[in-house]
Amino acid sequence: MVREKLDQLYAEERRRIAGIPDDRGDYHNPVFGEGPDAPAVLLVGEAPGGEEAARGRPFVGKAGKQLNELLGAAGIDRSSVYVTNAVKFRPVNRKARSISNRTPSGAELKAGLPLLKSELELLRPAVIVTLGNTPLKAVSAIAGLDRLTVGEAHGKRIEVRLNGYECTLIPQYHPASVIYNRSLLEVLGEDIRELGIFIKETEGTE
Numbered sequence: 752m753v754r755e756k757l758d759q760l761y762a763e764e765r766r767r768i769a770g771i772p773d774d775r776g777d778y779h780n781p782v783f784g785e786g787p788d789a790p791a792v793l794l795v796g797e798a799p800g801g802e803e804a805a806r807g808r809p810f811v812g813k814a815g816k817q818l819n820e821l822l823g824a825a826g827i828d829r830s831s832v833y834v835t836n837a838v839k840f841r842p843v844n845r846k847a848r849s850i851s852n853r854t855p856s857g858a859e860l861k862a863g864l865p866l867l868k869s870e871l872e873l874l875r876p877a878v879i880v881t882l883g884n885t886p887l888k889a890v891s892a893i894a895g896l897d898r899l900t901v902g903e904a905h906g907k908r909i910e911v912r913l914n915g916y917e918c919t920l921i922p923q924y925h926p927a928s929v930i931y932n933r934s935l936l937e938v939l940g941e942d943i944r945e946l947g948i949f950i951k952e953t954e955g956t957e
């Protein structure tokens with residue numbers, strides 16, 4: 752039931768994205784969420800990069816490798832979490848001879864909110880982890896929270912209510928932002944270790 756509904760919503764979003772009339776995105780290779788239908792934890796990234804768009808799966812490039820290593824070190828099995836993005840297509844800047852990733856615009860983020868909201872409400876994870884500022888902005892908008900930044904909110908446990916169900920939002924840094932920054936990498940590693948402990952405690956009380 753959850754899976755069928757998600758597949759239907761993803762098909763609708765695929766059609767919407769394919770009809771966007773500019774060339775600021777890779778609109779024919781969207782990437783949707785993947786993971787179990789009743790996950791304890793749902794991770795939200797920003798938007799797919801080139802590797803993700805090519806393979807049709809979230810977090811399978813460099814940032815995904817970093818994420819997998821951090822999850823593994825914290826004893827969290829990636830296949831047990833649901834992984835999605837705030838924006839489902841790769842936003843790009845095109846130049847004559849190159850194409851590069853860009854941060855989604857406010858309008859692109861806003862257009863992706865209804866689907867992200869539906870994913871959260873259908874999957875009802877006990878814990879939502881946002882990776883970086885963009886998904887934090889998206890989930891805050893959905894949950895009616897004041898504007899937060901990852902610098903001040905990372906690692907905090909924020910109780911949120913979404914369409915009648917309660918869950919915990921834990922903002923974290925984006926794994927791509929820590930790749931070349933040793934001290935941030937340590938902060939993210941510590942936040943994910945804490946997440947691993949929190950998940951075990953949550954499971955123990957269910």
Ligand code: URA
Nearest residue numbers: 796797798799809810
């Ligand atoms: N960065 C993201 O935010 N999401 C992905 O899926 C890959 C890289």
